[in-house]
Each structure stands twice: as structure tokens, then as C-alpha cells.
Amino acid sequence: MSDTLHRKIIELFETEMNLSVPDATTDLIEEGLLDSLIFVDLIVHLETMFDVEIPVADLEFDQFRTVAGIAEFVESLDAGAVSAKQDTAA
Amino acid sequence: MKGAVMKGAVMKQLIQHWVTRQAEQRPDAAAIVWKNVRVTYRELEEHSNRLAAVLKRQGAVRGDRIAFCMAKSPEAITAMLGVLKADCMYVPVDVECPASRVEKILTACEPAGVLVDASGARLMGDVLRSFAGPRPFLGTLEEMPLKENVLATDFCGTDIAAESSAPHVCENDASDGAHILFTSGSTGTPKGVVVTHSSVITYINWTLRYFGIDETDRVSGHAPLHFDLSTQDIYGAFAAGAELHPVPPEYNLLPRKLAAFIQDHRLTQWFSVPSVLNYLCRFDAVPENGFPHLRRLMWCGEVLPTPTLIYLMQKLPSVQFTNLYGPTEATIASSFYTVPECPASETESIPIGTACDGEELLVLDEQRLPVGPGEIGDLYIAGAGLSPGYWRDPEKTASVFLPDPRSIEPRRIYRTGDLARMDEEGRVWFLGRADTQIKSRGYRIELGEIETALHAIDVLEESAVVAIETGGFENMAICCAWVPAGGADINAADVRTRLAESVPRYMLPRHWLQFDRLPKNANGKIDRPRLKADFREAFLSQKSGTAVPGAAT
Secondary structure, three states, X not given: OHHHHXXXXXXXXXXXXXXXXXXXXXXXXXXXXXXXXXXXXXXXXXXXXXXXXXXXXXXXXHHHOOHHHHHHHHHHXXXXXXXXXXXXXX | OHHXXXXXXXXXXOOOHHHHHHHHHOOOOEEEEEOOEEEEHHHHHHHHHHHHHHXXXXXXXXXXXXXXXXXXXXXXXXXXXXXXXXXXXXXXXXXXXXXXXXXXXXXXXXXXXXEEOHHHHHHHHHHHHOOOOOOOEEEEOOOOOOOOOOOOOXXXXXXXXXXXXXXXXXXXXXXXXXXXXXXXXXXXXXXXXXXXXXXXHHHHHHHHHHHOOOOOOEEEEOOOOOOOHHHHHHHHHHHHOOEEEEOOHHHHOOHHHHHXXXXXXXXXXXXXXXXXXXXXXXOOOOOOXXXXXXXXXXXXXXXXXXXXXXXXXXXXXXXXXXXXXXXXXXXXXXXXXXXXXXXXXXXXXXXXXXXXXXXXXXXXXXXXXXXXXXXXXXXXXXEOOOOOOEOOOHHHHHHHEEEOOOXXXXXXXEEEEXXXXXXXXXXXXXXXXXXXXXXXXXXXXXXXXXXXXXXXXXXXXXXXXEEEEOOOOOEEEEEEEEEEXXXXXXXXXXXXXXXXXXXXXXXXXXXXXXXXXXXXXXXXXXXXXXXXXXXXHHHOOOOHHHOOOOOOO
């Protein structure tokens, strides 16, 4: 379940933002993959893909440090909506 | 007699002596506040004296270059001062710079020594292991020698701590170089701009007078250390005896955190590139009447969109807003304009203003004769801020540092490459570039440097780079059109990964379009206007990632 989500987010990085993320535990900030431009794109893409609203005001660095962290964060936002979307996608 | 020796040194006025003076007068005042650490002027003075002693012991002599590859930190700033006290020039190297570019920088400046911290150690180790030039000594300010996968260091923090903290008598003159900053070069080789003590002193003294910066100030250190805006933050704070509050780079990701930083650190001065301000605006991160301690907000590096300026001026009615303008070649900034009142319309433009003390702005025609008021011409800068030129590159230096057509003295003018006009009141207005250099997030980028790097990638048949205006917070978006070589099974992410091996991250294109062949004009040249139109059509107008700043409010 969360593996699928990881793959989807890694795929989103690759197809929408042209970024190769080695795996779900790669530190995106330390590896220099995430900057403010990409970050804005990422939020827009996550909101579209998972049909959620990301509360930008309350974000913490660690929620975006890794693909695994992003997945966990997105799931916490709206578990119902995320799994529904995944089911239709599968 | 030590005191007398030191007084002599102080009277000479080099940029490190601002710290020395504060350490004498207000030793326990904070010089740098970083995360939970408060570094006093005495500590900064003594630590940098010790480092200078080690550098000299390693053989560094007057005029030598010492590169440092360290994350933004009090240690990195100590390293700068220590290098200056050893009569050497520092060369900042971004810890995120690709290895091939670091190698070019080291080849160009031939450093006698290199300083690293944990974050720069592996990069420098990789570069130095295969470095063809003379092998520099390698040191770190970290307490213990660095880990195995790195070249052995010649000294570490423990060795520095064992040295004397006595002051150094400096042989340098104010006309000597203090540092070399490398900027984008159109042929793919970065250009090293030599910045002298005297040009920094002239500029910093102007900022203290004009802005009234004093020891009650808490100033931001937002710009990265390899970027010349940081020179104003660091030495402006030290000259005034103020506190420097370096901003950790990860704060750039989260606008609310950045706003909280300004608030929590009770900053009195903010200085950054416009993209950061656009980012704060786009996320509406500035609280109404927030930042109660903030006295002044300055930006430099590119045009600040007026909607962002209006947003900020409405939110922060008691803050002074000043636009600064100037290339690294003329030291930090050469002109200024303090916005007298909130612009009435979002389409109003803001001038780059009038020259700072000791500087002069000239708008000239092709014969280098002044154009009339309101007429468009090339913008030149003359005066105290001018660099002696590019490091060991007389040809490039001569192409832009020209003899002043007006005077008999050997005075020089610098051709900025910017187009401008001067109005009847003598204010200068920036109108764009005369070449393909662009600004993105405040960084100067030669599109030619990116193309040169792309041409070296073997899986590409053809490639071209253009920039389009987005109206978003990054101003110009870099776009890459590419054609894979026959049979190459690659996507844009692969090309981007390859490109990241040779150009810095801020030069990586944001938008990518794959073509079967690139469009050509009648002369067989790549049709760049057509490419720009293609990118505009493909990427602008659809998503909120490129929304106009201010639209959110």
C-alpha cells in the first residue's frame, strides 16, 4: 500500500518535474533535489494528484525531506481520498 | 607593544579590521547569532587570528588564494576572516556546486589551500584526488579530522585551537584583493571577479551612512556566501557592530518558516533577492503589521515585481524599502532607490535610482557618448566600486572594463550589459539585457554556459536553451528544447541528471520539451523566438505554480 504510494510520488517527480529520485528514503533537501521552485510545483502536483489541500502554513521540513515522508504526510491529510484515488488508478 | 602594532594594523583599514575594532570596544557583544549559538566579537576575532596563524604555518603568503567549501555557518565566516588576516584572498565554493565546475574554479585560481567542513569535504576530496594543478593544503575548522572517505586533512580545529590568538600585522593594502567570486561565463568557464578591500570599504561605509546601521541592528544573512550580496550582510553588520543572523538555507522552502525567522530573531534589516520576497507574497506569509522590529528591507539582483512591492508596503507600513542595483564587477551595488510611497498601480515600474557615494552611472550610446534624458543606451558604471577585473583573464577584462572616454586620467568604466535610460531628475531605469544573460532567483546566468554543458552530453542530438518570463516568483524560467540521439532511450529527467553534473542547480532548466528536430529559421539557425513561443504555450497560463504574485491576497 505505502509502496505503491512511494512509487507514485517518485513517478510524479520523474514525469512532472523531470527529477530522478533514487528511492523513498533519499534526503531530497540534502541531495539538492528540492528547492523553492520545485517545492511549489510539488505542492500543486500533490494537490491535483491526490485531490487534497495542503496546508502550506503548517508545513514542517521533515514532512518533505523524503518521498516516504511526503507519502505519510499526504496520507495523514485525507486517508479516505488518497486510497479512493489509488483504487481507481489501479 | 602589541597594542601599538595592532593599532597600526587597524589604521590601515582592511575589511577584517572592522571585527578587530568591535572586539576591542565591545568584546562581549554578539557578532553572529546562528541557531542556538551566539558568537561574540572577541571569539570571532581570536578564532580567526588562530586560523590565520595556521594558514601561515602551512605556507600561505600574501596574495595567495584560499578556497573554502563550507556550508553557511559561523565557522565559514571565521574562515573568511582568517584568510584575510593571513593576507590572502578567499574564494567561496558552493557546497552544492558540481565537481566539474569546482575543478574549473580551482584550476583558475590555483589555491594555496582549501578549507572544508563536513558538508564540503567529500566534494573537495573528489575534486582534489584527480586535480592536475599544484596540490593545495587541506584543512578544516571542525574539531576532529574528517572521516576516511575524504583526503587526509593537514590540520583540524584542535590544531587551530593550539595557536596563539594574537593579532596579525597585515601587509596587504586596501587596493589588494579580498576575495574572488566566480560568476557564470557564456563559454562555460566561470569568470572570477576580484573584489578589493577598498571597494568593499567604500560601499559598506556608504550603507552605514545612508541606512544609519548601528550596533542596535540585527541584520539578516540570507544570500549564500558565494554570492556578493552576502558581503554587504557580513561586513555591514561587523562595521556597524551589529548582530549578523545568517538564515539557514532550508528556510527558503517554507515561506511561513522564513517569516517566523524574521519575527523570532527580531530582525531590523532584511536583504535578499526579489524571488524570496515574491515567495513570501505568493504564500501570503507576511503578517499584517508584522515584523515590528524591522526597519528596512532591501533587495538586489533583479527586478522586484511591483505587485510584490505593494503587498509588502501595505503589510509593513513603517519599513523603509530600498531597491539596490549593481553587478559583482562593481561590488555589491552601485545605485539605490528608496521607494517614497506605495505605488498606486501594479504596472508602475521602480527605477534603479541614483549612484551610491563614490560611484557613477552612465548611459551611453554605441560611440560611448552620453545619450539624452529618456533615451535608451548601454549602462556603464564608473567609480570606487570597480573590480580590477577578472582573475588572470586580461582579455575578458579588457572587453568590459574600458577606458573612460571623458577623462585624461587612467579611469575606467564597466559595461554592465544592461540597457537603461536616465530621466530628467537623473534617476536611472533598468530596461533589460543587451545579451542572453538572464537573472533567475537573483542568480546571473549565461544561457550559453548551459548550452555548452548540454552539447557535451552524448545522448543528445540537438539542444537549445531559452528563457521565458513567467510572472512567477522566479522571474525568468529556463527552458530546454532537446532531441535525443538516434536510438537513445532517455527522458528529460535523465538529461537533467546528466546536466546537473556540470552546471549548478540554479542553472538547471525548469521546463523541458522533447523535439524530433529543433525548429530552424531561414538561415538554418535554431529558431529561438519560435521555441520561446512553444514553451510559453506549453507551460504558462495553466497552473498555479506560475501565478502572478499578489494574486493570492
